Amino acid sequence: MSLLSVRGLHVYLGQSHVLQGVEFDVPEGAVTALLGRNGVGKTTTLRSIVRLVSHHGDVQYAGASISSLPTHRIIQRGIAYVPEDREVFAGLTVAENLRLAVRNGDARYDLVHDLFPELRERAQQRAGTLSGGQQQMLTIGRALVNDNRLLLVDEPTKGLAPALVTEVAKALERIRDRTTVLLVEQNLGVVRKVAEHVVVLDQGRVAHAGPAGAFLEDRSLVHRLLGVA
Amino acid sequence: MSTFILLTITGLGLGAMYFLIASGLSLIYGLMGVLNFAHGTFLTVGAYASWWTSAHWFGGLGVLPRFLLGAVCGLVAGGLFAALVELVLIRPLYQRHIEQVLVTVGLSLAFVALVQGIWGPALRTYVVPGWLHRTTTVGGAHIPNDRWLEIATALAVLALLQLFLRRTRYGLIIRAGVENRAMVTALGIDVRRAFTLVFALGGVVAALAGVLGGVYFDTIDPNQGTSLLIFAFIVVVIGGLGSLTGSAVAAVVVGLLQQYVNYYASSGIGDMAVILLLGLVLLARPRGLAGTFAT
Numbered sequence: 087m088s089l090l091s092v093r094g095l096h097v098y099l100g101q102s103h104v105l106q107g108v109e110f111d112v113p114e115g116a117v118t119a120l121l122g123r124n125g126v127g128k129t130t131t132l133r134s135i136v137r138l139v140s141h142h143g144d145v146q147y148a149g150a151s152i153s154s155l156p157t158h159r160i161i162q163r164g165i166a167y168v169p170e171d172r173e174v175f176a177g178l179t180v181a182e183n184l185r186l187a188v189r190n191g192d193a194r195y196d197l198v199h200d201l202f203p204e205l206r207e208r209a210q211q212r213a214g215t216l217s218g219g220q221q222q223m224l225t226i227g228r229a230l231v232n233d234n235r236l237l238l239v240d241e242p243t244k245g246l247a248p249a250l251v252t253e254v255a256k257a258l259e260r261i262r263d264r265t266t267v268l269l270v271e272q273n274l275g276v277v278r279k280v281a282e283h284v285v286v287l288d289q290g291r292v293a294h295a296g297p298a299g300a301f302l303e304d305r306s307l308v309h310r311l312l313g314v315a
Numbered sequence: 316m317s318t319f320i321l322l323t324i325t326g327l328g329l330g331a332m333y334f335l336i337a338s339g340l341s342l343i344y345g346l347m348g349v350l351n352f353a354h355g356t357f358l359t360v361g362a363y364a365s366w367w368t369s370a371h372w373f374g375g376l377g378v379l380p381r382f383l384l385g386a387v388c389g390l391v392a393g394g395l396f397a398a399l400v401e402l403v404l405i406r407p408l409y410q411r412h413i414e415q416v417l418v419t420v421g422l423s424l425a426f427v428a429l430v431q432g433i434w435g436p437a438l439r440t441y442v443v444p445g446w447l448h449r450t451t452t453v454g455g456a457h458i459p460n461d462r463w464l465e466i467a468t469a470l471a472v473l474a475l476l477q478l479f480l481r482r483t484r485y486g487l488i489i490r491a492g493v494e495n496r497a498m499v500t501a502l503g504i505d506v507r508r509a510f511t512l513v514f515a516l517g518g519v520v521a522a523l524a525g526v527l528g529g530v531y532f533d534t535i536d537p538n539q540g541t542s543l544l545i546f547a548f549i550v551v552v553i554g555g556l557g558s559l560t561g562s563a564v565a566a567v568v569v570g571l572l573q574q575y576v577n578y579y580a581s582s583g584i585g586d587m588a589v590i591l592l593l594g595l596v597l598l599a600r601p602r603g604l605a606g607t608f609a610t
Binding site: 157 | 501505506
């Protein structure tokens with residue numbers, strides 16, 4: 087049963103036809119990794135699902151089309167978006183960043199602080215003064231503070247030190263027990279650890295979709311589609 | 316010494332009015348990216364609504380209640396007018412910045428013409444309580460009492476706006492929106508409501524500047540909003556777009572500089588000195604004294 091279904095997704099950025107009819111499903115209760123070389127449109131796919139970029143095509147979430155809804159209405163349906171460049175509000179404190187994300191009274195601060203104890207310790211610190219890893223924790227925490235059904239997470243380990251990559255991967259493993267995740271990730275070690283399914287983009291189209299284990303075992307396919315051994 | 320004190324307090328009074336106009340302008344630009352050239356009309360609405368209602372609705376009352384009730388009506392009118400401008404003229408042009416500039420410039424020009432058409436171009440005497448016309452002696456300087464009112468009002472507005480920004484959910488949304496509007500939307504927040512609220516708030520505070528402008532100059536006229544708006548824009552740029560504290564500091568600097576230079580150098584040179592200061596600040600700190608954060 088898919089929670090998210092993308093059909094015929096086309097996105098133009100200026101003169102560039104970035105997504106050329108992308109189609110895939112995200113099964114409920116699992117982590118689906120969206121993979122591909124740099125510039126194939128992974129981030130654009132996530133941003134177009136929540137309509138931060140305009141698109142043609144249909145996006146169905148929980149059986150209903152969300153293609154024509156404005157961004158805030160899509161998010162209010164239970165989708166959280168964790169952007170690639172963290173995008174914390176630098177002038178706000180950690181606590182204010184989390185409070186801003188709360189959509190109703192049932193904020194899951196305990197879960198967030200359990201996953202990332204540093205966010206409790208640094209609650210009154212300005213987010214702009216946090217390290218890259220701490221900012222990443224805050225961005226993920228902001229997405230987890232509400233009881234969302236779907237998380238769109240864009241390269242959460244990008245630019246992090248190896249120890250922090252492990253910490254973020256552990257957090258993703260714990261998240262997947264509660265929430266469906268569509269994860270853009272370059273680190274195949276993290277993908278191997280957390281993802282059940284993969285969707286691979288190539289030149290603006292889906293080149294492969296299937297179980298993560300089988301894909302990662304097929305070295306020639308991985309090399310052909312991702313350019314890594 | 317007494318002259319210096321008088322110039323300082325007068326400069327602070329003028330700076331207070333600049334701040335009242337600039338604070339709304341700064342928040343509107345910071346959050347929405349709208350250069351609101353119609354902001355002066357909010358001031359004019361406040362000034363004329365308070366003047367008209369105090370004469371026609373509260374004419375039978377004493378001077379003080381007339382002034383206070385008229386001022387309240389001016390603030391309400393300014394806030395409602397600003398919200399209407401956002402809903403009707405700005406919202407359909409969201410993210411179309413050139414069209415927004417054209418519309419707000421057009422509204423500014425049309426509104427002055429409308430006011431002139433209804434009440435004529437002449438100055439209108441603004442009735443204020445007698446105490447405001449008297450003076451208080453400080454260090455040998457006879458300070459007109461209205462200066463204290465202007466300074467106290469600006470300080471109160473600065474404190475209230477800071478409280479609003481720091482203690483309320485909408486304040487949090489505005490502070491975040493000034494930094495990254497798209498990300499606020501991506502948290503499931505309808506940022507358009509914050510737009511309307513910021514416009515209404517800016518309208519109320521600009522209308523307050525209109526009332527205080529009537530007190531400061533003893534008169535109101537259709538062009539008062541436009542002429543004060545120019546200096547308010549300079550204050551916003553010097554202070555840093557989106558920063559209330561930056562606007563407050565810049566307003567004081569601009570108000571004092573105008574007064575000192577006009578007296579100690581030559582009358583009329585004060586405005587040039589302000590333009591020069593603007594150029595120097597832009598060269599040294601292109602983002603102004605503060606900027607980026609709504610603080």
